Amino acid sequence: MEDFDWKKTLKTNILSLKILGLWPKGNETYKPNSYTAYAAFCVLGLLCSHSFVQTFNIYFIMDDLEAFTSSIFVTLSCIGTVAKTYYLLQNMKTLKQLFVNITDDIFQPRNDRQIRLIQPSILFWRRFYLVFRVLCYNTTFFWSTYPILDKWTKVHRLPFLAWYPYNSKISPLYEITYIHQVVSIWYLVSASLNIDMLIAALNMFIGAQCDILCDDLKHLGGDEKEMRSNLINCVKHHRAILKFAQESNSFFNWIVLLQFFTSAISVGFTMFQLTLVVPFSGQFYSFICYGNAIIIEMFIYCWFGNEVEIKSSAIPYAAFECNWVGVSLPIQKNLVIFTLRTQRPIKLSAVNLFYLTLDTFKAILRTSWSYFTVLNQANSRSV
Template identity: 75%
Template sequence: MSNFSWKAAVETNITTLKILGLWPKGDETYKLNFYTLYAVFGVIGLLCAHSFVQIFNIYFIVDDLEAFTSSIFVTLSCLGTVAKTYYLLQNMQMLKELFISINKDIFQPKNNKQILLVEPSIKFWQRFYLIFRVLCYCTTFFWSSYPILDKWTKDHRLPFLAWYPYDSTKSPFYELTYIHQVVSIWYLVSASLNIDMLIAALNMFVGAQCDLLCDNLRNIGQNSKEIGKNLVKCIEHHREILRFAVQSNVFFNLIVLLQFFTSAVSVGFTMFLLTIVAPFSSQFYSFICYGSSIITEMFIYCWFGNEVEIKSNAIPYAPFESEWIGVPIEVQKNLIIFTIRAQRPLKMSALNLFYLSLDTFKAILKTSWSYFTLLNQANSN
């Protein structure tokens, strides 16, 4: 049976990161070449520059509640993407090693039945990727075009409130600045959503490996010699799953923590802005799309993290569905020792402060509602 390519399952995600300059070709990391120069231009010239001018502008609008709220949630998203990109680049060597290890023999499906077992998880991830990408790109379209659609270009209104060391309302500075903001926000959104889906893919891989391990344990063999040999392989497989999960968690620990904080604030601010902007304007639709994409983003993190916990929790029960009753006592003891060690389910977390679970998702939504209530009350007063 030919090897199953786990990396091919997320090829679109990886290809987009390559286009953005955030994924060197093959199994390499960054070197002194043209691609590294291209990556530096994208990260500094687009991502960091766009974030800096918005951060600096906060100082001038902090006393204007409407202007502040319409700017701060975008600024937080920009800062969150800068942090994601930094940790992606910092841990590139680790990520490359993870994607090499995922195609090792021990992680391979053993037969067509096991391929069919993991395909639903992969297809579910791919559907989420499509939905999330549509929401993000719709948001970006409205952000980029609402000054034109709402006929604010006559007032030389830019898509985003920002400070520049020149008069951005005069031609040709206005046109050049408009183009830079549009290109930057498309780059920023593409980077953010693909890093998010890369993290979801890592969790999806862990969950799928738990499914494979459970199937191997259920079909561990028919005689004592075969069971003993396959049990050793299952124990090694379990250790590799734990190692892969720990290394993945090290990569996205801080990313998830920052994302939960910025998402909770952003959703609250977005709900508040929906109450003060003109209904059914392009800006109104941009807030609808943005709020939906942020909620979807949080849900993706929590759903795939929750799947890891549920699937890993099934591991200690899988051996008891095998033909273990008639095997020698020594093999039964080894099975019991393994099930005891596998009792603790895998939990993906953000620095062990928050676990990626549906309960955490509900807690974030409650926090966002609290922010909205506070802002709405402050605006009424």
């Protein structure tokens, strides 16, 4: 049977990261070459510089509740993306090794039945990628154009509140700054969504491997020699899955922690901003798209993390379903030991503070609503 190409399922995601300067070619990390120089220009000249001027500006608008709330959630997203990019670059060697590991024979589907078994997970990931990309790019479009759509160009309104060491309201500095903000935010959003979907793909892969392992266990069959050999392969496969999950989790656990922290605040502040802006304006639509994109972003992490836990918890039940009746006592004992050792499901976490589950997703939404309630009450009192 021809090997299943796991990387092919992620080709759009990987290609996007390459264009952004965040994925060196092949299995290599960054080396002194033109691609590294391009990556440095993109990360420092677009991502970091845009995040800095927005973050620094917070100091000057802290006394203005409306200006503060209209800026802080975007600033937090910028800071979160800088952190994601940092951890991606810092762990590039580990990440590239993970993508080498997924081509190992032990992770390959054994037959067409197993390929059909994992296809729904891959299709689900692709659909999430499409929906999330549409929401992110719609948000970016409205962010980039709402000063024009809402006819505020007469006062030289920039898409984002930011501090600059020059007068950004005069021409041609205004036009240059406007273009820099637009290019930077497109880069920032593209980097964030593709890093998110890369992490989701790793979790999807872990869940798919649990499906393959469960299928192998259900079909251990054959004579005793074959059954013993198949059981040994299943034990090795399970250990490989655990190792892959641990290495993947060590790569993204800080990313998830920062993402959930910033997302909980951003959703609450976005809902508050929707009560202040003019309905059905360009800015209004940008907040709608942004709020939905952030919610989907959190849901993607929690959904695929939850899937890993559910699918890994099915492994001992799959072992019980095999044709173990009538086999020799040593094989039965080994099967019982394997079943006991797989009782604990695989749980992906954020620095061991909380797990990626749907319960966590609901808790974050409740926290966001609390932020919105506090802001709304504070604004009502000040009016």
